[in-house]
Amino acid sequence: MKTNNWQPEEIREAAEALKAGEVVAFPTETVYGLGADATNETAVRKIFEAKGRPNDNPLIIHVSNVTQMKQFVSSLPEEAEKVIAHFWPGSCTIVLNKKGPLAPSVTGGLDTVGIRMPDHSVALNLIEATGVPLAAPSANSSGRPSPTTAHHVHDDLDGKIRGIIDGGPTGVGLESTVLDLTDPEKPTILRPGGVSYEELTEVLGTVYIDTHLKDKTHAPKSPGMKYRHYSPDIPVYILPEDKAAAEDVLSKLHTQGETIGLLVSVELNEQFGHMADVVFSLGEREIPQQAASRLYDGLRELDRSPATVILAEAYSPEGIGLAYMNRLEKAAEWLDRSL
DSSP states (O other), X not given: OOSSBOOHHHHHHHHHHHHTTOOEEEOOSSSOEEEEETTOHHHHHHHHHHHTOOTTSOOEEEOSSHHHHHTXXXXXXXXXXXXXXXXXXXXXXXXXXXXXXXOXXXXXXXXXXXXXXOSOHHHHHHHHHHTSOEEOOBSSOTTSOOOSSHHHHHHHHTTTSSEEOBOXXXXXXXXXXXXXXXXXXXXXXXXXXSSOHHHHHHHHSOOEEOTTTTOSSSOOSSTTSSSOOSOOXXXXXXXXXXXXXHHHHHHHHHHTTOOEEEEEOHHHHHHHGGGOSEEEEOOOTTOHHHHHHHHHHHHHHHXXXXXXXXXXXXXXXXXXXXXXXXXXXXXXXXTTSOO
């Protein structure tokens, strides 16, 4: 398969490859996924091999309808039905107790499984044509920024997978929210994402945020909980919100001979752009959805630029800003050390 704007025959070709136990990258509304037949252990292991992904990091399975989903969960609590009614298809994964013939590697040895229905015609048509749910983590090398274009997938996985369906840039730009509903009385966000905490509370009432999001010792119930993610090859600093402190950091980095890449909003570019060597815009500060959709692309673009260090803008951890900061802090979690 070629990496270009998708055609119906690409869906058929990709579905045949998936049925034969191969892995194929495809677009969703969040990021590009690397798909394999979720019931085929040999195929699922090819995902881990292609990505260089730790074997205890569970995968999310993607379905094309609720009937298909019910084959793989032991029960469907009322809370799950509410989430499905409000947010499916869409960027909310629900974690439930598993059943059925799932490949063991999908769940990372756990008795639970994360499931979602993507809101993208290519993904839904591909799952439907394949006839089975697809295990599909982000289609990137493990630890790298997630791919929001087919070109990003090609950069990381060319020669390691069967092919790529190019559906253009993704919309949300960050992975799905992962909501644990194994205890229906305590719905818990394991990973913030495209559906916000505020949106979930409107539907479910009280929603909790998992305290182990940064825990490195527990077996992860969701992708993105245990290992370092989303990191370019060059170091990333979170730009201080105080203007004087930010100017001080920029000056020090220049003194140290660094070539500075800024990943900031239009507004901060106006303030600090003259002190940087390369700038990637996150869009307007008051539209955090733009920053979310551009974060990974910006990290990758600046990684390819002459920059030797990236300074990225912090956003308020509200709405999609919570997911944005979760990913940025994962990419830059070592930055508690001083310059």
